[in-house]
Amino acid sequence: MSIQWFPGHMHLTRKAIGERIKDIDVVIEMLDARLPGSSANPLLAELTSGRPTLKVVNKQDMADPERTALWLAHYNAQAKTQAIALDASVTAPARAIIAACHELAPNRGGMVKPMRVLICGIPNVGKSTLINTLLGKRSAKTGDEAGVTRNEQRLALADDFYLYDTPGMLWPRIVVPESGYNLAASGAVGRNAYDDQEVALELLVKLKTAYPALVEARYQLGWTLAQMASTPEEDLLEAIGRKRGALSGGAQVNGQKAAELVIADFRSTSLGLITLETPAEFLRWLAAGEKIDAERTLRKGEGKPKPRNRRKR
Structure with a gap:
């Protein structure tokens, strides 16, 4: 997305x-x-x-x-x-x-x-x-x-x-997917522009890699840091939801509630002091995003019908 x-x-x-x-x-x-x-x-x-x-x-x-x-x-x-x-x-x-x-x-x-x-x-x-x-x-x-x-x-x-x-301003098209998720996690975009569960999953990808100790300290899952880093983010979100009681009928984890919980904990610093990107990481994301965007623009240009040459009268 x-x-x-x-x-x-x-x-x-x-x-x-x-x-x-x-x-x-x-x-x-x-x-x-x-x-x-x-x-x-x-x-x-x-x-x-x-x-x-x-x-x-x-x-x-x-x-x-x-x-x-x-x-x-x-x-x-x-x-x-x-x-x-x-x-x-x-x-x-x-x-x-x-x-x-x-x-x-x-x-x-x-x-x-x-x-x-x-x-x-x-x-x-x-x-x-x-x-x-x-x-x-x-x-x-x-x-x-x-x-x-x-x-x-x-x-x-x-x-x-x-x-x-001046009023706050984003840009017409965000070409770095990681930036879009980070902006959503921080609250910089309107609520109707993103899906909470997708944003929470992307957030957990970064947290379990860079800040596994903070995740364990907050949610008390009883996992080792290696286990935290190797667990798929979908499973991690489910474990957090179950631990924090984000459940629906039949004791099933409510993914929406669990996602909202994780995002809220990040925004309130309940997870600790966290920065989602380093300069080196962001520059890699930017280079990849600009390359994909350039290729997209090229394909879009190639798909346009070529103007016909008009015959001189």
Whole structure:
């Protein structure tokens, strides 16, 4: 199954970014620390015309700190880019954003040349929470549902620092299947765009490989780590459902309830601090996805009827 979610208001956001970027000095892209590669919007490089970029790896308090360090090094190695990790509800790290923007655009500042910053990111990544923290008041709507912010907002963080907030935006087609599942697991896509059981199974594939001890600690299955890693994810989901009482009539495991339980445990960090991808893993997924997408585009082009040559009169 390919997970896709691009409702109508995201087309408007894409257009708004394209129009606004002409007046922008720095672009802040907020990423989810649990899936930094999958939550990075590939459209932004095209839309933002090579502007200096600050990658804010948000929700670090929910992610694996060792993997967060790998992602920071990955992004900081890129040209015209800085990356910092934070928890958007913590005031001190959030304030570091202003300093980082001035480093990326040192010639901006003061009333004559105020800093103009565009902040963007996928739905439910924490932009509104961060903005409220920066302003010290509740100015932006927040929520745990994708698509809360719907309109662009201009906010003054200082007399010479303007922040333009845009609604959360995914991209028209997700070409990396693993990213689609990771985005769904994190809550970045609408509920009608995915099947809970498929997402939970893909989530368990990653958990039993990278974090088997956390799975055992949470669900107390009595399995060895080797047994955990070698067990098919379908059997693992059934065992979790049975252990946690996600049952239907006749003591049968209810797959839907078990899937919802696993996803909820991941989102709430009840399973522990988890990051679903490393930079190396994501780059492999991306290369494979782009290759398949290119082949698909080629086949689609070959299937079109060739235009007939018109005879000259």
